[in-house]
Amino acid sequence: MNVEHGRIHGLVGESGAGKSTVGSAIMGLLEPPGHISEGEILMNGEEIGRNPAHLRGCKIGMIFQDPMTSLDPLFTIGQQLVETIRFHLPLNKNEAWERAIDLLRAVDIPESEKRIKQFPHQFSGGMRQRVVIALTLCSEPEILIADEPTTALDVSVQAQVLELFKRLTRERNLGAILITHDMGVIAETTDVVSVMYEGEIVETGETRKILTAPEHAYTKSLISAVPQADKRVHRFPRVSWIEEDADTNFENLLESWVSTKSKASKGPMLELRNLTKVFKINQPLLAKSQSLLTAVDNVSFEVERGEIFGIVGESGSGKST
Numbered sequence: 001m002n003v004e005h006g007r008i009h010g011l012v013g014e015s016g017a018g019k020s021t022v023g024s025a026i027m028g029l030l031e032p033p034g035h036i037s038e039g040e041i042l043m044n045g046e047e048i049g050r051n052p053a054h055l056r057g058c059k060i061g062m063i064f065q066d067p068m069t070s071l072d073p074l075f076t077i078g079q080q081l082v083e084t085i086r087f088h089l090p091l092n093k094n095e096a097w098e099r100a101i102d103l104l105r106a107v108d109i110p111e112s113e114k115r116i117k118q119f120p121h122q123f124s125g126g127m128r129q130r131v132v133i134a135l136t137l138c139s140e141p142e143i144l145i146a147d148e149p150t151t152a153l154d155v156s157v158q159a160q161v162l163e164l165f166k167r168l169t170r171e172r173n174l175g176a177i178l179i180t181h182d183m184g185v186i187a188e189t190t191d192v193v194s195v196m197y198e199g200e201i202v203e204t205g206e207t208r209k210i211l212t213a214p215e216h217a218y219t220k221s222l223i224s225a226v227p228q229a230d231k232r233v234h235r236f237p238r239v240s241w242i243e244e245d246a247d248t249n250f251e252n253l254l255e256s257w258v259s260t261k262s263k264a265s266k267g268p269m270l271e272l273r274n275l276t277k278v279f280k281i282n283q284p285l286l287a288k289s290q291s292l293l294t295a296v297d298n299v300s301f302e303v304e305r306g307e308i309f310g311i312v313g314e315s316g317s318g319k320s321t
Contacts, residue, residue, distance in 0.1 A: 001194050001204060003143065003175040008166065010190030010207065011179045012222070017196040019179045023145045026177075027062055028052040043143070058088055061136035065148040067128035070135065071120040077104075077131055078116040081138060088139035103134040107164060114281075114291075122281075124316035126157035133164065137172075144169065147179045157315040162189045183226050187211055195219045268302035275299045277321050295321040 003009045011019045024030050026041055041048050048055055064070055072080060081100035085091060091099065097116075104112035107130040120128055129149060136144065146165060150158040166189060169176045178190055186193050186207060193211075194204040195218065203216040214220045276298055281291040296318045303309040311319050 001201060003177055004192075005142075005175050006170055006173045007191040008169055008176040008178050008189055010186045010193040011177060011196060012181065012183065012186050012193055013196035014181060014222070018199040019181075019196055020147050021199075022196075023062065023147050023177065023179055026052075026143075026145060027056055027060060029056075029062075057084075057141075058139045059141055060143045060145065061139070061141035063129075063132055063136055063144070063146040063149045065151050067125070067132045068120065070132045071128060073120055076117055076119055077123075081116070081131075081135060084135055084138040099138075100134075103137055104131070106137070106168070107131070107134045108160075109134070118281075124157075126153050126161060126315040129153065129161050130164065133161075133168070137168070140172075141174070143175045143177070145177045145179070148181070149178075150180075150182075150185065154314050158185075159188075165189065183211075183223060195222065269305045270303040272302075273300050277318075 001009065001011075011022060013019055021030070021034070024034075025036055030036070041052070043055070043059070052060070071077075078097065078100055081103065082093065082096040085096040085099055086093070089096070089099075101112045101116055104116055109115055109127065109130055115123070115127075120131070123131065144165075149165070150161050153161060162185065165176070165178070168174065178185070180186060190207045192205070193207045194201045195210070195216065196202070197218045203210065203214065203219045210219065211223065214223060275296055276294065277296040279293045279295055281293050299318075301309070313319050
């Protein structure tokens with residue numbers, strides 16, 4: 001596969017296809033006994049070797065799936081950014097601090113001057129992933145590898161992070177690899193795509209061509225497996241051994257269970273009335289200058305017995321609170 005400047009190369013396939021292994025091989029992060037048995041990896045026409053540690057984090061940056069594995073919970077965002085910047089670039093502490101703020105602005109972190117002093121747990125999932133992207137950009141890499149960067153994010157925040165990824169790739173003329181199992185992400189984000197199956201690339205081409213006219217049977221099945229938004233599928237598919245035993249299925253079992261639980265007691269099992277939760281963002285000596293964040297504002301709902309009550313919203317909307 002070839003990765004070009006200013007373009008995003010997608011690597012797609014089911015779990016276990018070998019996508020992340022390719023990214024780890026490029027970074028020199030294969031765990032023993034894993035090793036590169038043959039072939040070569042070239043960067044700007046030059047072989048980078050079997051253990052490109054000298055390029056890791058400097059010329060090649062990687063964004064992992066879970067941002068909390070890349071961020072230290074004991075240090076502020078600013079401390080982590082400044083340490084990384086000073087490791088790779090000849091800047092003093094003040095210069096590194098200003099560069100860190102600029103990087104947070106570049107990845108669309110609001111109030112960067114304030115947020116840089118906070119800890120990772122004070123950020124939402126989408127904001128943490130933006131910080132990880134900023135951390136990866138500290139050394140001005142030429143190649144950016146993103147391994148399932150939006151799996152843990154909701155749809156709206158996922159779109160924002162992917163749009164940021166595309167914009168940075170274009171503006172900084174990076175060579176980018178996006179590793180994912182999501183064909184929707186591939187369609188919206190990548191320029192070129194390689195389809196992997198059981199450790200092999202079975203098809204490569206321009207994303208539009210692959211999605212509209214796939215040639216390999218596995219690519220066709222992968223695209224056809226994407227559910228259509230205008231068609232509802234059964235949530236509880238029939239299972240053969242249950243069907244043979246009785247004329248029932250999971251849907252009937254669920255309905256029976258809910259009905260039994262509902263008859264057990266009347267009235268709601270859980271009630272929330274006008275729930276409000278306010279966090280202190282900082283705690284200065286003067287109470288008048290405290291910054292407050294209203295995470296939940298006057299929320300009320302009821303949960304009936306035997307009922308599944310869903311709470312949905314974008315990252316940072318207050319669901320977990």
